[in-house]
C-alpha cells in the first residue's frame with residue numbers, strides 16, 4: 089500500500105491528463121423506484137433524447153431488465169442490474185446470479201454501492217467475489233467506492249477510498265480493468281442534496297486514477313471512466329463534468345425523470 093501511495097503522489101505532480109471525451113459515460117441508478125409502466129415511459133423518453141454518440145447506462149430493478157433490454161436494443165442505452173449474487177448457482181432462495189442477468193440482456197452490474205455496503209453488510213472481499221462472478225458471466229461492472237462523512241471530516245478520505253480500491257479492483261488484471269467503470273460516491277453526498285464541490289470530486293478522481301496508474305500503468309488508467317455520484321443534478325453537472333478526471337456521473341434521484349437526466353446527459357457531451 090505504501091508503495092502505491094508513494095507512486096500516486098509522484099504521479100499527481102507530473103501527470104496532467106486531459107479530459108478525454110471517449111471516457112464520458114452517464115449512468116442512472118433507479119434503486120427501488122418506479123413501477124413498470126413508469127419505467128417504460130421513462131425509457132421511451134430517454135430514447136428520444138439520446139444521440140448515437142452518447143454512452144448511457146440505466147441501472148434498473150431486476151424485474152424490468154428483460155423488457156427494457158428489448159426496448160433499448162440497438163440504442164446507445166445499456167442496461168445494468170443493481171446487484172448480483174457471488175455464487176454461480178445453487179440453493180440461494182430469492183437470489184439472482186450473474187449468469188441469469190446476462191441471459192436476459194444485462195450489460196453491466198453495479199457493485200460496491202454504499203447502500204449495499206451499509207444495509208446488506210457487503211464487504212470489499214464479497215464485492216471482489218461478485219466482480220469475478222460478473223466477469224465470468226461476461227457482464228461489465230460499475231464499481232462504487234466512497235467515504236462516509238466522519239472520514240471526510242477527519243480528512244482521511246483519500247486513504248479510506250484507496251483501501252477500498254486496493255482490496256477490490258486493484259486485485260484485477262489490466263485486461264479485466266477494461267470492463268470496469270468506477271463511480272466515486274462520497275456517502276455524505278448520496279441522496280442528501282449535498283454535492284461534493286467540483287474541486288473535491290476532481291481531487292479524489294485524480295487520486296483514484298493515480299492508484300490505477302501505479303498498479304496497471306497509464307494506458308489502462310487513462311482508458312478507465314471514473315464517474316462522480318452524489319446529488320448530481322442539472323444545476324451542478326456542467327461544473328462537475330468540466331473537471332479533467334470526472335468522466336460523467338452515477339445519478340440517483342435525478343435519473344428518475346427524463347428531462348433532468350437528459351439535461352445532465354447534455355452536460356456530459
Ligand code: PEP
Pocket residue numbers: 117119273277278279280281317318319320338339340341342
Ligand atoms: C446513487 O444512487 O448512487 C446516487 C448518487 O444517488 P443521488 O444522485 O440521488 O445522490
